[in-house]
Amino acid sequence: MGKQDRWGLDVSTWAARLENPISARLRDPATTGYLGIVLGAFAAFIAIPPIEARTITWPTLVGLVAIALGIWTVTRGRRRLGWGAVASGLLGIGLGILATRSSAGNLNSAFDATLVAQTLGFATPLVFAAMGGIFSERSGVVNIGLEGMMLMGAFWGVYGADKGGSWVVGLLLAAGVGGVTALVYAFFAIQLRADQIVGGTAINFLAVGITGFFFVLLYNNSPIPNGVSLLPNVHIPGLPGFLGDSIGDLNILTWASFALVILAFLVLFKTTIGLRIRACGEHPRAADTVGINVYAIRYACVTLSGVLAAIGGMYLSEGPLGNGFFQFNMTNGRGFIALAAVIFGNWRPFGAFWAAILFGFADALALKLQVYSDSASTLFHVLPYVLTLVAVAGVIGRTVAPAADGKPYSKQ
Amino acid sequence: MTAPGQSPSPPAPPEPEFGDPGTLAARLAIKQRAGGIVVPIITVVLAIFISILVVAATEHSFHTSLLAFQEIFRGTGLNWIVHPTTNLQTSIPAYNLSQTLLQTSTLILTGLAVAFAFRCGMFNIGGQGQYLVGLLVANWIGVSFAGMNPLAHVLFAMVGGTLAAAAYAGIAGVLKATVGAHEVISTIMLNWIAYWTASWLLGVGGPLQDSSNPTSPVSKQVVPGARLPDFWGNQGFQGVHIGFFIALSCVVVFYVLINRTTLGYEVRAVGFNPDAAAYGGINVKKNLIRAMAISGAFAGLAGAIDMLGGTTNYQFGQLDIPFSQVGFIGIAVALLGRNTAVGTLLAAFLFGALLYGSFHGLGASSVIDPSLATNLTYIIQGLIVLFIGADVLILSVWNSRKKLRWRWGSKTVGAST
């Protein structure tokens, strides 16, 4: 018999949960908790376009409901989730009030359809790197070096596009270099069982040095020549207004990132190889005793993480934001945000995806707000990191890493 | 998690610990014992050798490569020994050496920061953020309170920066002690939070920004009364300020703390074996927080000293290594120095020399493109950290090979039925 809650209802799976009568579901503190968090976000949402309520009554009311739900949840036993809902409610009221105090014109120009496009754009490199990170960590290897692998992709992607004449060549080169970099890391982490965090930090240093070195050597530290083949956008003609502005002209990698998330989910949770990968990350000895080659799987997953991170990094230089230019230390911490997305998303592809969207949204909003208010801009830049800190502290549910994550494995 | 009536899950199997002597501190300590100073030297030599090859390959000339490294050496100012003089204005080697010493003093402190945390079994990657906090708080204090007694003012600014950074690092310590959050994640996040907060503080219209220069994100100048005096050369010409001595004395403080105080005893015990430490009556949680705070204090002091002596104001976003990377280089310094006081001192000097030598020595010459120099330093640094990460284990496995086979065997036999 699966897990039961205190009312004797079967809550072992979501399917079972959904079969419970509605009244039972409302009593379930998990439901009220998550509902509280959503309502808190909604409270802020009310104050911005398209709803754009101009009085503080509505955001405050909705926020208060969120807080109430949060307190209910706390008293029903799910303390962390409950306090998360309370926090969300408070945050929602605060942001809502802030929004009602800004001018309508500002709000309208900040919150328009291009915000969606920019959010997706900022999220794209994060999604790629995060999916890579998920594979690596699910197999049991911590990958702090995502930042360095992204950077390698950013440089070598442009180089390949330049010398090879086409962005396809750039993509292949970036993927290749990312893979090789990850392979080096994998060797140190898996074979030599070196400390994985030290190894990842080393990769980051090396990446900065190598990309910078060759940038100077090959391009004399000046912007890459104009006319370099860029990653193309996918233009969808004939989309009406909002849709057209938001998703009508996204980059090919952005669409690829959507597919990647679905693919990652399918592989990890619906295929046999995914089952084995997860086994290696949870209990490598158990996997070993049933004949799974733990080393091989870990090598493969770490290398894959490098490939994906590099492709994500390539978006930075070769995508619509980069326009074919490379800058020293271009990633500037995005690899770490991707890692944060992995943690925030609880090591699940869709979770990390939504976390990446959230972080991308924060970045996009920060950019837009810079024109109006520097402090607000900074606030949103800081948000991903604060959220992850909060997540790590366990305030919003419990983040559970794969059990054997970060521990080197040795046979017999 | 178990409903009444169910018997709970059995304990997890005792993992035979091949090649993993336990805590991070213990592993690094094995490295220290086996090989002492020889292995770090080999690591450095190997890293430099590989870099020479890289330069040789890209410049298509071995000779050029060696010349390049000769320029680096000249840049460090170590050749000053041949013509010792105290006149910074006329003697290039003297000037170079003075700048190397400046760079070294910062790295000593950020290195000590990482080393102290490592001693307690924790990896403080947040040195950069803590450095920034110290820098900014010292700036703020140094800019305000004009007219205060200079000695008091300087002390106030230094202490303020140090304490602020200690508290900042303490956040990670508290998170680890209370909810078990991994300090690597929290310190990385804190780094970036500090970075963006600095961006706001120094941004256009920000509270710490120099309003006389409205378009650039520069902080205000520290008032003359709050600057650290120089002891070699004069202030106008970027002389070596007494921060260097402060850094040196911190090396002594580190040594004393770790080896001669009860605090150090507890920190080391927790780092090596938290179970035994608890058994011995030591409060493990308190020590985790304390160690992170002290670690942050060192890094914050580095920032404070740099602000009050070296630069007196700070521009956000500048990519100069001296400011944007010292926290991270501190990691390499601590690892190379095996987390000891003397080791950190020597490693800091090595990296300081490498940094300044390639920056301004190689960078000022025309042997190879100057901008290659900085990146070369990163590569060397990365190689050193990579090799350190690996050789720790190779040696520990080697040392423990015989012991481990016995331990694993008897563990299973002894624990068997």
Place this chain on the structure above:
Amino acid sequence: MADDLVLEMRDIRKEFPGVVANDGVSFDVRRGEVHALLGENGAGKSTLMNILYGLYRPDGGEIVLKGKAVSFSSAREAIEAGIGMVHQHFMLIPVMTVAENIVLGTEPVKGGVFLDESAADKRVTEMAKSFKFAVDPDALVEDISVGQQQRVEIMKALYRNADLLILDEPTAVLTPQEAEDLFEILRGLQREGFSIIFISHKLNEVLEIADRITVLRRGKTIETVPREGATEESLARAMVGRDVLLRVEKEPAKPGDVLLEVRDLHVRDDRDIEKVRGLSFDVRAGEIVGIAGVDGNGQTELIDALTGLQKIESGTATIAGRELVHATARDALDAGVGHIPEDRQRRGLVLEFSIAENIALHDYAEPPDARFGWLFPGRMISRARTLIREFDVRGGGPLTRAGGLSGGNQQKVIAAREIARDPKVLIAAQPTRGLDVGAIEYLHRRLVTERDEGRAILLVSLELEEILSLSDRILVIYEGEIVGEHTGDVSEQQIGLEMLGGREKTAA
């Protein structure tokens, strides 16, 4: 008869540095029988089975499986040959479902790469039905009971077509009811023609389930007997043996005041299972009280509670009149408890510290080692030097790293530290585990000396001989309760019986 044998292990020999785990062990298993391997801790049962399962290579002897000589170099080979092992520590992945755990490595596929979950579920359900297990293939392993987890482990073996099952101490983690259910399952498997090796040290269960019983002691086969005719007494005698005991010379005890008083103590372990279920006993000054029992019956939790490392759920523990309430390790130390821990390398010593620093482990913050936070290493070293001399610690001086000492000398350092603190109550847990004869002798003599100094000594050991040799009074612990108390001469068989869950036979 010979071709009825599914397994023969002949003259198996396996050595580890310092200990001969298997010394010419021979035993065989007939098709369709449940064969029990009986023996104390360290008798060599697990080693023997690990050899069979391919996890160890034997140093000598041979294995004949179904008529063919075999030698396995990995678990996978053993599995392919039809051997399935259910380890004492399960090899299950808690966050995955029952079905996923069972099919891992040989998963049914659909469409080439996709895991066919419904097929897996179906096969698992079919298997469960045919063997009359009751498991939900979609349940997460971490959510099901231990008994059910064990069934999943068995099914893992059956799914891979094992026909010889090895169960290593399967009832160690089960409640009596679950043990009964397990036996039903085993009988069912037996009827289907499976052969089962059942490793245990619980006499009553072995007599209930086994067809034949092989007793191992100290790495040797003592005897193999059929169930009929075997009694708990005869088995206990075979297990415990009649070796010459190392009896320590000691005068009779002169017990004084009660220094340790335990009343109705209840303690839970880290997994919130109640391990100490209402213990009450006293230890007086000048006496050694030995607690005998098989590992896992609550001794560890009892000691943890007395030393401040584990919370006391209910009941009291009083040291020389001072009750331990919400005590931390520091409180227990201050109350006068000395503790020689059973895991000297994990709990007792910081291996990277020097001998001097280890000796100071409890009192480093007090004078003379320190004052106002300042350490005086010189005083630590001289104090260590004195103790090293007094306790005859060999292998180094005060500055030698503790990890470089031999086990015996490490233990002496710990003993020195604890005794030098002048504790009122000295708790010694497994004090001579892994030590050579000389060190054992020394420690035993030392404990008697300290007893005569007026300390109250609580000795907890899995070695029956040690308990018998040293104790003035013996308490037998079983499943968290005291099931027997003896003073004066008592036979090993008697104690052994109680330790192993046997019941005292009334004199006939």
